[in-house]
Amino acid sequence: MGMTRWGILGAAKFAREHMGPAIAVAQDAQLVALATSDPQKAEPFQKFAPNIEVHSDYNALLADPNIDAVYIPLPNDMHQPWALKTLAAGKAVLVEKPVGMNVSEIDELIAARDASGLFAAEAYMIVHHPQWQKMRELVQSDALGKLRRVSSTFSYDNRADASNIRHSAQQGGGGLRDIGVYTLGGVRFVTGQEPKQILSKQLTMEHGVDVHALVTAEFDGFTHDSTTSMRMVPWQCAEFHGEKAIARLTVPYNPLVFGEARLELIKSDGSSENFRWPSANHYVLQVEAFQRAMQGERYACPLEFSRGTQAMLDDILE
Template sequence: MMQNPVNWGVLGAAKFARQYMAPAIHAAEGARLAGLATSDPTKAEPFQAFCPDLTVYDSYDALLNNPQIEAVYIPLPNHLHVEWSLKALDAGKHVLCEKPMAMTVSEFAPLINKRDETGLLAAEAYMIVQHPQWKFVRKLIADKAIGNLAHVTGAFSFDSRADTANIRNRAETGGGGLRDIGVYVIGSARFVTGQEPVQVESAIRWEDGVDAFTEIRAQFPDFTYSSYVSIRMHPHQEMVFHGDRGMIRLTAPFNPRVFGEARVELHRPGLEIQVTRFPADDHYKLQVEAFCRSVREGAEYPCPLEFSRGTQEVIDRVLENAVALP
């Protein structure tokens, strides 16, 4: 047990913070959920239900001005991420900001510069790299468990059309499927292989200024890649790494326990399938614990800003190269 837990504050009473990240901070070893900033006291009540000693601030600035708060989690709408990450760093706080941390790759420069200038930890909340299933898959690929990797496919979809007020359905808040969930199908391939795409092609179906469906095709140095994301389709998620001597399939790669049990299938010659299960791991909690170890002990953080910048660079290329679908 870490003797000196990191005091955390949350900027905004977002649904995602209420359901997942605030409970994860509260439960994580080495962390203490100490503050929540919201102008609506009723929105704080569900947080206080599981964290009764939580201090509620009526503004983001009021929380940032408290020297007792050491780290902040930022679940604000996408277009506000850079602004409030920089403000938090200027206030002397470590920052864990929801993905996408920036809207374009150029916005990473001030974030990285401010991180280096302050010596504070700043990172995107890209939680999947903390999950043991992804570390397991990365090792399988490195160990040539499926031979030479030939092709990667990815899919992530859900249907939010009925929720018209959802920030994912609004162009002015940086909505759309690509920024919200495209980071997973793109970033996971980069994380597992350590490679970057040399060529990117894409097609997008636009709806009221947001990408409702995005298809991506890419060439990496050693393999080809295809994926799609959608906020207008039946819920589905899957990642497949296909080699010349086997195949790896992740059945709940991005929302394990919510979408289903995390399982890694290793398909071998002769139609043999070896299944490794990860029924209990909470990647949100693991993310907070890794962040706290970096803050307190100087441990290397598994997902630095440079990695997130690489994913954003691919997203920018997808948007720039996209053919419009009817």
């Protein structure tokens, strides 16, 4: 496999802190270009990509013939339109979650992906982490016995940051679109199931966005409760509770930032097994998996997977 040359649309904080450095160190990847109208914002990127070319606007980057793949960390409402433009420019695209604002936007992107013959996917990094792959293997191999309950929590507190884009309804803000994709999509990835119905939802809204959400869904044989909040102390966990054993991830969504990735398996006799991944970086693993998918390898979360999570979100937010 040859080198994949990457460009980034916008000098977002997340791209600066996580995905830019991941592209820079990933195998067979090279970060060659950044689009930003503010040259000062490019300076931190030059620390890990010294030869990066800085384009002053997004279209100029898409027209750059030296780029094979584009990463899009723009505000939520800009994800799908710029992903479409990237495919139209003949480049593969990895777009931040949520990849669309609703299912119909994702359907449009799937059609564009298929027509272009190029690879396009959501930057849903957790499925590339070995802790989630291990959980999926445990649940699907019946190591927990019959699954009866799944519980996921993801919270942070950004009430002091009034100008945060997550507080903007126009730009697709809210806790569910930001972190609900993880609590809802995680259970779909592990079980391979879609929900039968949303049993209950309690949303606390401020300025048109959800700041706190408790959602209960019925799956085949088990229920799933998801708590997401932008108004609670930072916390995260995911529990898969079977009749023979329970398995839990203590840092399911952002290991290396919130803590060490660990899976604890507790059996009915009280004995337990612990699995640890102290250094796995799911952003790097995601870049490498995306590049292999560009060559035709199966991808852990194609756009069809992202569509399923969005269908849940549409149902909850309608």
